[in-house]
Amino acid sequence: xxxxxxxxxxxxxxxxxxxxxxxxxxxxxxxxxxxxxxxxxxxxxxxxxxxxxxxxxxxxxxxxxxxxxxxxxxxxxxxxxxxxxxxxxxxxxxxxxxxxxxxxxxxxxxxxxxxxxxxxxxxxxxxxxxxxxxxxxxxxxxxxxxxxxxxxxxxxxxxxxxxxxxxxxxxxxxxxxxxxxxxxxxxxxxxxxxxxxxxxxxxxxxxxxxxxxxxxxxxxxxxxxxxxxxxxxxxxxxxxxxxxxxxxxxxxxxxxxxxxxxxxxxxxxxxxxxxxxxxxxxxxxxxxxxxxxxxxxxxxxxxxxxxxxxxxxxxxxxxxxxxxxxxxxxxxxx
Numbered sequence: 001x002x003x004x005x006x007x008x009x010x011x012x013x014x015x016x017x018x019x020x021x022x023x024x025x026x027x028x029x030x031x032x033x034x035x036x037x038x039x040x041x042x043x044x045x046x047x048x049x050x051x052x053x054x055x056x057x058x059x060x061x062x063x064x065x066x067x068x069x070x071x072x073x074x075x076x077x078x079x080x081x082x083x084x085x086x087x088x089x090x091x092x093x094x095x096x097x098x099x100x101x102x103x104x105x106x107x108x109x110x111x112x113x114x115x116x117x118x119x120x121x122x123x124x125x126x127x128x129x130x131x132x133x134x135x136x137x138x139x140x141x142x143x144x145x146x147x148x149x150x151x152x153x154x155x156x157x158x159x160x161x162x163x164x165x166x167x168x169x170x171x172x173x174x175x176x177x178x179x180x181x182x183x184x185x186x187x188x189x190x191x192x193x194x195x196x197x198x199x200x201x202x203x204x205x206x207x208x209x210x211x212x213x214x215x216x217x218x219x220x221x222x223x224x225x226x227x228x229x230x231x232x233x234x235x236x237x238x239x240x241x242x243x244x245x246x247x248x249x250x251x252x253x254x255x256x257x258x259x260x261x262x263x264x265x266x267x268x269x270x271x272x273x274x275x276x277x278x279x280x281x282x283x284x285x286x287x288x289x290x291x292x293x294x295x296x297x298x299x300x301x302x303x304x305x306x307x308x309x310x311x312x313x314x315x316x317x318x319x320x321x322x323x324x325x326x327x328x329x330x331x332x333x334x
Contacts, residue, residue, distance in 0.1 A: 050241070054146065056115045057191040060257030067123035073130060074098060079137070083158040089140040090159055092170060095263045100205070103134040103334040104172035106160050110183030110308065113144050113243045115153060115319040116191065124182070124310050127320065131238075131327030135172040137163050142190070145242035149255060156188050158202070160196065176334035177203040182310060186211025188255035190286070197265040205333050207326060208278050212306055213258040213286040215250040258286050263291040270329045272310075275303030298329050 074130060075094035080087040094102070105128065109121040116139040118125070129136040137167075141155035150304055160179060167174035179196075181189040186208040193206040244255060253260040273283045290297045302309070302318050313319040 009028055013113075016048055029302075042316050046319065052114055058115075059111060059115045059120045063120040063311060064125070068314050069123070071126040071130075071313075072291040073126050076126075080236050081159050081162045083155065085138070088155050089118070089167075090158055091122075091125070091140070093125055093136040094171065094250045095131070095133050095136070097133035098135055098310055099133070100171050101173040101176070101331045102171065103132055103176040103178055103204075104167050104170065104174065104323075105132065105134050105136045105178045105180050105330070106156075106162060106189075107131075107136050107138045108141065108152075108156055108179075108181035108185030108188040109138065109236070110181065110185045110209075111143070112239070112285040113149065113184045114239075116184070117144065121182070121311065123313050124241070124323075127323045128180075128326065129311060131245045131320075131323040133280070133327070134330060135170050137170075143144070148242070149248070153190055153191060153254065156192050157195070160192060162203070164201075173334065175204060178205045178207055178330060178334070179203050180207035180209070182209035183308065184212055185209075187215075187255070187257060191254050193266055194257065195227075195254070197227040197267065202265070203269065205268045205330070206266065207330070208283075209272045209310055209326075210274050210279055210283055211257075211271075212279055212288070213256060214282040215256045216284055239280065258282060258289065262293070263289055263295060266290065266293070267296045268296040269298070270325070270326060271297060271299045272326065274302040274307055274309055275301055276305060277307040280306060293319050300325055 008313070021193075039214065041081065073093050074096050075092070077092050080093055081088040081090055099245055107121075107125050107128070109116040109118065111117075118140045120187050121138060122253040125138045127191050128134070137159065139156060139159045144151070158174075160177070163170070164177050167177070179193045181187070189206055190208055190211055193203055227234075232265040241248070244250070250256060251259050271283065271287045271290075273287075275281050277283070287297060287299050302322055305316065305318055305322075310319055310322060311317050
């Protein structure tokens with residue numbers, strides 16, 4: 001494995017990223033030299049020099065290490081949501097105790113818009129279905145850079161509208177539609193909730209786990225308070241180019257939900273924050289704006305946890321109580 005010059009291995013890797021890469025056979029994917037954000041999407045994203053392919057592989061492997069497999073639920077099956085000449089893969093989970101009027105949660109996984117999948121978040125969505133006695137639809141939306149923004153948002157909209165229409169067929173209540181997601185998936189949920197509300201099709205609620213709400217700050221790439229280590233400015237530039245293009249506007253409210261001029265139309269909201277998360281400031285700012293706009297909002301911070309901790313169910317004891325807390329909120333609004 002290539003090491004960074006002038007860096008101590010342990011100091012530069014407080015969460016064991018390099019060791020995990022070794023165990024997953026990804027050591028050769030690391031480079032101490034950052035790429036220049038070229039159009040070649042296999043170039044370095046900026047997360048400790050990982051390529052996009054390696055980042056996706058790391059996410060799949062980390063999910064296997066950090067979360068239990070095949071957590072029992074009452075039912076799980078694959079669905080396919082038609083959208084023009086293509087279809088969007090969706091995985092349905094029915095939690096134990098879910099009735100015919102169960103909450104219907106459309107869930108968008110995290111991964112910075114370039115990584116993650118319904119498989120990397122399988123444990124989280126299973127736990128959420130059980131915690132909320134809900135039907136959860138986990139969306140395998142298109143990823144950048146192969147499919148730049150707003151492809152992910154378009155997939156999200158197609159599934160959300162179809163889910164409400166088909167809710168009773170899934171054994172769920174169409175009036176209890178909740179849009180949910182973590183990190184980048186939380187961004188998608190927040191943007192979509194506002195867009196649906198603007199057209200008179202507001203969901204019953206939005207449930208956001210440490211969402212990225214202001215992409216202009218790019219905090220995930222500038223500083224990591226208790227995260228995976230420092231991430232470079234070139235990573236921000238590569239991220240911008242891969243996700244929304246060189247001319248993309250990071251302050252567009254349809255990408256950074258904090259910039260929406262009017263949040264008062266949003267439904268009741270649940271905001272989960274992590275105390276050791278570099279995104280916590282923008283999560284808190286979004287919560288404050290919701291509250292100021294008169295939106296019923298429930299905020300819960302887990303002070304000792306890092307960004308992404310809900311996917312660490314095998315090693316983090318706060319995961320189950322955190323999702324139970326979210327499930328209780330669901331029961332209260334549905």
